[in-house]
Amino acid sequence: MNEIYKTDALIAEDIDTYLETHQHKTMLRFITCGSVDDGKSTLIGRLLYDSKMIFEDQLATLEADSKRVGTQGEAIDFALLVDGLAAEREQGITIDVAYRFFATEKRKFIVADTPGHEQYTRNMVTGASTADLAVILIDARKGVLTQTRRHSYLAHLIGIRHLVLAVNKMDLVDYDEAVFKKIVADYRSFAESIGILDFTPIPISGLAGDNITSRSQATPWYDGPVLLDHLETVELDQTADQLKPFRMQVQWVNRPNLDFRGFAGTIASGQIRMGDEIRVLPSGKTSTISRIVTLDGDLEVAVAGQAVTLCFADEIDCSRGQIITASKSPVEVADQFEATVIWMDEDELVPGRAYWLKIGPQTVTASVAHPKYQVNVNTMEHLAAKTLDLNAIGVANITTDRDIPFGGYDESRDLGGFILIDKMTNRTVGAGLIHFALRRAQNIHWQATDISREHHAAMKNQKPMVLWMTGLSGSGKSTIANIVEKKLARMNRHTFLLDGDNVRHGLNKDLGFTDSDRVENIRRVGEVAKLMTEAGLIVITAFISPFRSEREMVRSMLPPGEFIEIFIDTPLEEAEKRDVKGLYAKARAGQLKNFTGIDSPYEPPEAPHIRIDTTKMSAEEAADLIIEKLIP
Amino acid sequence: MSIMTLTHLQRLEAEAIHIMREVVSEAEKPVMLYSVGKDSAVMLHLAKKAFYPSPPPFPLLHVDTTWKFRDMYALRDRAARKAGMQLIVHQNPEALRAGINPFDHGSLHTDMWKTEGLKQALDLHGFDAAFGGARRDEEKSRAKERIFSFRTASHRWDPKNQRPELWRTYNARKNKGESMRVFPLSNWTELDIWQYIHLENIEIVPLYYAAERPTVKRDGLLLMVDDDRFPLNGEKPVMRSVRFRTLGCYPLTGAVESRAQTLPEIIQEMLLTTTSERQGRAIDHDQAASMEKKKQEGYF
Incomplete structure (x- = not known):
C-alpha cells in the first residue's frame, strides 16, 4: 500500500x-x-x-x-x-x-x-x-x-x-x-x-x-x-547553503530604545554562533556577535534560511542593505559587474538609462551597457544585439552609482540576483544574475585636487548651477538660452551655453537619435555640465532631453539645488507651425526617423522649477523671468 | 559543523518574517488587515516575532461590518492590547446609514461593508501597504497572486499584468496613490496554519472549537443565531454541537457539526474531512470566477 x-x-x-x-x-x-x-x-x-x-x-x-x-x-x-x-x-x-x-x-x-x-x-x-x-x-x-x-x-x-x-x-x-x-x-x-x-x-x-x-x-x-x-x-x-561562509543582508535595524540595537535579516548562507567574529560590508568594520535574538529567547546558533536579529559587542555602523559576513571570509565590493540580464517588460531595455537596481534589501541607481550578446533561448546561439526586448536574455555590463557588496549568482541567489525597476513606472522590468565584478573602477583612483569646487566658485563670486532647458524641437530653447546668457554676461556672471545642435557637431558626433543614443547624449552633456559647475560656471543647456529619467539622471549627478529644470512649454501644433528648421515637415514626410513629438515621445517635466509658456510671452520676457527667479 | 535542517514550518515562518521586514522598510505607511480569524491570529503572531523586542511598527485595521460574531469583537480588542498595537476599526458610514445587512441585501452587503469599507479605510488613513492573511491554497485566483500584489490608485488588481517576482527580492515601489497588498502567508496551507497555532499556542476565537450553540438550517448552511438581529421566520433555533472552520459575518458563515474541542481534534477532523474550507462561505458560490472579479474590484 x-x-x-x-x-x-x-x-x-x-x-x-x-x-x-x-x-x-x-x-x-x-x-x-x-x-x-x-x-x-x-x-x-x-x-x-x-x-x-x-x-x-x-x-x-x-x-x-x-x-x-x-x-x-x-x-x-x-x-x-x-x-x-x-x-x-x-x-x-x-x-x-x-x-x-x-x-x-x-x-x-x-x-x-x-x-x-x-x-x-x-x-x-x-x-x-x-x-x-x-x-x-x-x-x-x-x-x-x-x-x-x-x-x-x-x-x-x-x-x-x-x-x-x-x-x-x-x-x-x-x-x-x-x-x-x-x-x-x-x-x-x-x-x-x-x-x-x-x-x-x-x-x-x-x-x-x-x-x-x-x-x-x-x-x-x-x-x-x-x-x-x-x-x-x-x-x-538549503542544507548545502549552511556549509558555505556566513552571510546575512541587513533588512531592518531594530532600535526600540537606547539600550538595544539589533540587525534584522534572513541568513543567506552559513551558520552564526554567539561570539563569532563578523565583518560588515562595505565598511569593513568588525565586531563579535553578542546576541542572536528571537521572541522565543536567544539562540546559541542560527543557520541559513532563518530570520533572526543579531546584536554586536561593539557599536559599529550598520544599516539596511549592508552585509554581515564571517570576518575571515568577507564578500567582494564593486560598482561594475558583468551579468546575465533577463528582460521582462514590454518596453525594451534602454542601454545607459538609469534604473533602480534592487539586490537583496539594497536599492541603488544603475545602468546597463549595450549587451555583449543576446542568447537565442531556443538554439542557445549568441546573437549580436543593440538592446533586449521582452523575454530576451543577454549578457551585459552593469554600473551602479555606488559600491555594493555582492556575490556571484552561482554561489548565492540572495547576493548575486538583482531586479531592475523602471524609475518612472516602478514596474519590475528586468532580472540580473551577477557573474563577476569588473575591476576597471577600482583601478582608476580619484585624484584629490587642492583647489575645490567651492574655491572656484568663490573666485567668480557666484553660485554655480545648471539651467536645464527642455522642450520640443522648435520650442525656443536655444533662442531663450542665448538671451539669458547675454543678460548674465552683462551682469558679470561667468557662464557657458551648451547647445544641442552644437554638441552633436563635436563631442557627440558619433551618436544618432535612437532612444539609447539619446540617453548617452544627455549623459555626456550632464558630465560636461558637471565639470563646468566644478569650475564655478553657470551652465545653460538647450537640449530636447525628452525623457524624464535622463533629466533625473543629470539632476542626481549634481549637488542638491544646482540642477534647475526649465520647461520651455510650446505645444506641438505651435512648434510644428513655426518649424524654423523645416524638420517637422521632413519628419511628417517620413524622411526623419525618431523625431520627438512625431514618432518618438516627449515626457514633459512633472514639476519644473520654471515653466515658460511661449504662447503667452516673448523670448525676451522669458529670459527676464528666468533671471529674476534665479539671480538674487 | 553540524547541519540543522529547518522544518517546513520554520521555513514558512522565516519567509513571512522576511516579507514583513521588507514592507516596514520600504512602505511609507503600512497597516495590517486584521479580521480576527485564525489566519489573522497567525499573521499577528509572526509580526510580533519579526520585530521583537520592538512592537510591530504599524497599526491593525479591522474593516468591520457590524455583523461579526460577538466572540470575535472580544478577541480583537484583547489581541491588539496584548500586542501593544493601535487598533483602527472602520465601518463604512454609508453602509451604516443605509442599514446594509446580509439578510436583505445579498452581495451588496459584502460590496459595501468589505470591499468599499476597505478602500475607504485605506484612503482615509493613506496606507500604502496592507498586509492580508490570504493563502494561495484557498482559491484558484489566489493561487496565482504575487506576494507583493500591486494595486492601482483605484485599488484594482490586474491579474494579467502582474509584476514578475523573483527570489525574495520584492519590488515595493509605487507612485503616489498606488498601493500594495502583501500576503506573508501566501505559501501556508490550512494544515500549516492549524499546526502552527498548535505549536505556538496562539489564542484563537473560541468559535473554532466545538460547543453547543443555537443554530438554524438555511439554504444548505448551518447558521448560528449569535444575536437578536437574526430574523427568525418561524424557525426555532436548535442547540447543536458545532464549530466553524472559517469566520466572517455570522449570518453568512456556515457551521459544521463537530465534537472537536482541542486543536489536535480540529486538525484531525480537518484532515479527514472531504470539503474545502471556503465552502462554508456564501460569497464564493455567487458566480464562476467570483473571487477573481471581487479581487479586481478591490476586495482583499
Whole structure:
C-alpha cells in the first residue's frame, strides 16, 4: 500500500503521533515545465489527487467545469484545477504561475506550475526563482522539442540544481524502453552542451499513474526511483547553503530604545554562533556577535534560511542593505559587474538609462551597457544585439552609482540576483544574475585636487548651477538660452551655453537619435555640465532631453539645488507651425526617423522649477523671468 | 559543523518574517488587515516575532461590518492590547446609514461593508501597504497572486499584468496613490496554519472549537443565531454541537457539526474531512470566477 494512504489510518487513530511527524517534515519547492500538451496539469492534478489535496466540493466543481469547458470529453480535465484565472480557462492556456501544495509522510511540497509559452517567460522565471528542483516534461511521442530546451536552459540559468526529466505518456508508446532511452540520450547531449551535468530521467504516465506515486508494472526494465520517491529524498539546497561562509543582508535595524540595537535579516548562507567574529560590508568594520535574538529567547546558533536579529559587542555602523559576513571570509565590493540580464517588460531595455537596481534589501541607481550578446533561448546561439526586448536574455555590463557588496549568482541567489525597476513606472522590468565584478573602477583612483569646487566658485563670486532647458524641437530653447546668457554676461556672471545642435557637431558626433543614443547624449552633456559647475560656471543647456529619467539622471549627478529644470512649454501644433528648421515637415514626410513629438515621445517635466509658456510671452520676457527667479 | 535542517514550518515562518521586514522598510505607511480569524491570529503572531523586542511598527485595521460574531469583537480588542498595537476599526458610514445587512441585501452587503469599507479605510488613513492573511491554497485566483500584489490608485488588481517576482527580492515601489497588498502567508496551507497555532499556542476565537450553540438550517448552511438581529421566520433555533472552520459575518458563515474541542481534534477532523474550507462561505458560490472579479474590484 502506498504511504499516502497509510496516513489516513494514522490520522484517525493517533492524531498526536501524526502531528509530531508532520511537524518535522522538510519542504521542497519545485516547478513543472513543458509544452502545452505535455500533460503538466494532469501530472500536478494527479499528485494533488493522490495526496488527497482535492476536496469533494472542489472535485464536484471540477467535474462540472470539465463538462462545460474541459478538453477531455466526459473525463476530468485536471488542467482546470490548476488554471485559475478566467482568461486562462477561456483560452485553455496557462498564463501565470500557479502555486499548489501537497504533503506526503516525509515532505511538504510547493509546486509552481509555470507557463510554457515563450511570451510568458517572465512568469516562468518568477516560478523558477524560488524552486529547488524542476520537473521537465516530455511527451514520449514527440521527444526533445524546442520548448524542452528553452525550459531546461531557463531552469539551469536561474540556478535550479536538481532536474527531473519526466518522459510522459509512456502508455502511448507501449512502454517501449527504446523510446525512453533514445529521448534520454538526446536530452543528455543537449544538457551537457549547456552545462547541465546531472539529471534524473523517469518514464511516467500522468494519465495512467505509472511511476508517479508507485512503481509501474508496465516498465519492468526501469529500476530508478518513482517520481514521488525522488521528490521526497532529493537533497535540499538549503542544507548545502549552511556549509558555505556566513552571510546575512541587513533588512531592518531594530532600535526600540537606547539600550538595544539589533540587525534584522534572513541568513543567506552559513551558520552564526554567539561570539563569532563578523565583518560588515562595505565598511569593513568588525565586531563579535553578542546576541542572536528571537521572541522565543536567544539562540546559541542560527543557520541559513532563518530570520533572526543579531546584536554586536561593539557599536559599529550598520544599516539596511549592508552585509554581515564571517570576518575571515568577507564578500567582494564593486560598482561594475558583468551579468546575465533577463528582460521582462514590454518596453525594451534602454542601454545607459538609469534604473533602480534592487539586490537583496539594497536599492541603488544603475545602468546597463549595450549587451555583449543576446542568447537565442531556443538554439542557445549568441546573437549580436543593440538592446533586449521582452523575454530576451543577454549578457551585459552593469554600473551602479555606488559600491555594493555582492556575490556571484552561482554561489548565492540572495547576493548575486538583482531586479531592475523602471524609475518612472516602478514596474519590475528586468532580472540580473551577477557573474563577476569588473575591476576597471577600482583601478582608476580619484585624484584629490587642492583647489575645490567651492574655491572656484568663490573666485567668480557666484553660485554655480545648471539651467536645464527642455522642450520640443522648435520650442525656443536655444533662442531663450542665448538671451539669458547675454543678460548674465552683462551682469558679470561667468557662464557657458551648451547647445544641442552644437554638441552633436563635436563631442557627440558619433551618436544618432535612437532612444539609447539619446540617453548617452544627455549623459555626456550632464558630465560636461558637471565639470563646468566644478569650475564655478553657470551652465545653460538647450537640449530636447525628452525623457524624464535622463533629466533625473543629470539632476542626481549634481549637488542638491544646482540642477534647475526649465520647461520651455510650446505645444506641438505651435512648434510644428513655426518649424524654423523645416524638420517637422521632413519628419511628417517620413524622411526623419525618431523625431520627438512625431514618432518618438516627449515626457514633459512633472514639476519644473520654471515653466515658460511661449504662447503667452516673448523670448525676451522669458529670459527676464528666468533671471529674476534665479539671480538674487 | 553540524547541519540543522529547518522544518517546513520554520521555513514558512522565516519567509513571512522576511516579507514583513521588507514592507516596514520600504512602505511609507503600512497597516495590517486584521479580521480576527485564525489566519489573522497567525499573521499577528509572526509580526510580533519579526520585530521583537520592538512592537510591530504599524497599526491593525479591522474593516468591520457590524455583523461579526460577538466572540470575535472580544478577541480583537484583547489581541491588539496584548500586542501593544493601535487598533483602527472602520465601518463604512454609508453602509451604516443605509442599514446594509446580509439578510436583505445579498452581495451588496459584502460590496459595501468589505470591499468599499476597505478602500475607504485605506484612503482615509493613506496606507500604502496592507498586509492580508490570504493563502494561495484557498482559491484558484489566489493561487496565482504575487506576494507583493500591486494595486492601482483605484485599488484594482490586474491579474494579467502582474509584476514578475523573483527570489525574495520584492519590488515595493509605487507612485503616489498606488498601493500594495502583501500576503506573508501566501505559501501556508490550512494544515500549516492549524499546526502552527498548535505549536505556538496562539489564542484563537473560541468559535473554532466545538460547543453547543443555537443554530438554524438555511439554504444548505448551518447558521448560528449569535444575536437578536437574526430574523427568525418561524424557525426555532436548535442547540447543536458545532464549530466553524472559517469566520466572517455570522449570518453568512456556515457551521459544521463537530465534537472537536482541542486543536489536535480540529486538525484531525480537518484532515479527514472531504470539503474545502471556503465552502462554508456564501460569497464564493455567487458566480464562476467570483473571487477573481471581487479581487479586481478591490476586495482583499
